[in-house]
Amino acid sequence: MATMLEVAKRAGVSKTTVSRVLSGNGYVSLEAKERVLQAIEESGYRPNLLARNLATKKTQTLGLVVTNTLYHGVYFSELLSHAARMTEDQGRRLILADGKHSADEEREAIQYLLDLRCDAIIIYPRFLSVDEMDEIIESHSQPIMVLNRRLRKNGSHCVYSDQQASSQAAVTQLIELGHRDIAFITGSLDSPTGAERLSGYRDALARYAIPLRESLIVKGKWTAASGAEGVQQLLASGNTFSALVASNDDMAIGAIKQLHLQGINVPEQVSVIGFDDVALAPWMVPALSSVRVPVTEMVKEAINRLIFMLDGGEFTSQSAFPGELIRRESVVNGPTF
Amino acid sequence: MATMLEVAKRAGVSKTTVSRVLSGNGYVSLEAKERVLQAIEESGYRPNLLARNLATKKTQTLGLVVTNTLYHGVYFSELLSHAARMTEDQGRRLILADGKHSADEEREAIQYLLDLRCDAIIIYPRFLSVDEMDEIIESHSQPIMVLNRRLRKNGSHCVYSDQQASSQAAVTQLIELGHRDIAFITGSLDSPTGAERLSGYRDALARYAIPLRESLIVKGKWTAASGAEGVQQLLASGNTFSALVASNDDMAIGAIKQLHLQGINVPEQVSVIGFDDVALAPWMVPALSSVRVPVTEMVKEAINRLIFMLDGGEFTSQSAFPGELIRRESVVNGPTF
């Protein structure tokens, strides 16, 4: 490939002059400028970003770490497209690294982006704990922003949605509609999100002094199949319930399917609420309400913070976004007492 | 950040020696090795990949260009996760660039990855034509692989699925079940995929000498909403049909919803086939058959070809993957004549 030196020779100038017309910095005569431009055209010259970035010590890139296991989630594409768009609006590029399926691999992904000298990093952690994230942030000079986790020490380096509060609000709504027997299907409990959504359920019941019945809680794994299994478990153990909260929409959909197979109508006999608001749900399962996390806004905030930090700014506060209950036909009055 | 020179000084050796223990190339005494390792540890040294890649003229990265408009598609996450996994299995990394929403922006994305000196590039084009892709491939020395397009000149640089043949096969199946009045909802016709699926429909009818009725063809835009509108249009113009083919599952789902609203049962009164096999469909709309494109295999083939080319290998043939009809409850016998 043609280098700057070749362009310079062809135009009869020095590398420096070529560099000047390319960057727009410094004075260069109109005549020289045109010769250079033509030489660039003729030689098909393209700048070598490796060399440029090495020399300037800046890459104009943001690194993003997400995990393979999230790929199937709803938010993934939304997260990615918004992150990419917003990054490019700032005149930078987004570089993606896969966090795969372990804390170590998430670490490696971060390290790789750091080694590539990304100006800053966004991570949507799946396996790394908040303490580990705090440590990572403190041991690197590049700004690092964490999505979907509430950090203890570096509060200004995270943007999250209070899953527990959202879950509690959803369950509360059911309670206020008269429901008392509310079943719950958990997500993977090794994920903070899964654990928090379960906590919210517990909190809501406690606040209304409704006794917690462990038999109404079954474990799921985020998939539609596990949602269906959950319902089978619930019914097999002889439970009755007028409402069901599943920790995401996939499981909710599987659950609704299974309920129908058992001759139980949604929402007439059981109200159902899920999380994440999958795009096709309203078309397929109108009887499904959902708690939506505002990813777009969160990504926006995260990127804005990073850009601000790159300019030397500092934040003091953390940033929490509330979930929003998208109520559709599924939430109906429960039995009255 | 600590550089190699600092590590060298601290260990009392030269940069070369440090480089050797890092790369594993060349001889180095055990003693020196340990001192270097310790120095690395103490200084928190991390290699600067910009410098390394500049020096070696290799980056161990594959670039992937996909378009924003695809982000909402089903394949996106599957495409991405498999591409990332397979790339890393080869000891390389995947770098993603957004093709946004125009041919120019797709060009820019490719160019950026090229400027970053990715070893090779995979592009899933949305706006660039096959001729433009052929030209791009020929004007760059790095291997470039095109997904989902059948190139004219550089057949060995593409991996695709014959959308037209798959569509034709699906429609043929309906015909052989006795259907004669088969409606069709197109995708965006400016996308080759959309155009080819429509062609397949036409081909199948022609092959069975079934007269094409333009009023049975309505235009959609890939979304569930446009699928529902499509059905409304079909019914409004007084058509009757015993089968419906939608150019993707999203539209098929919207269409099924609308049919039900009009009191028309699927599949009893109308058989429906879509494309892409969205993951949740079997749970939500069991009455939907779907033609599935084997993305995983296609990505695998693309990456294998690129790696092979990087090693100096050459291919002569192109690579086509057939679509697979996932038949569920939705395809039933049509009226008999």
Added chain:
DNA sequence: TTGTATGCGTTATCAC
């Protein structure tokens, strides 16, 4: 087994 010198393709700092 180790070190020196040179190059990778830019940008940045000076003089002129």
Added chain:
DNA sequence: GTGATAACGCATACAA
């Protein structure tokens, strides 16, 4: 306005 020249951080051919 312009052009040498020195970084940037690493790899590598060649000596020693």
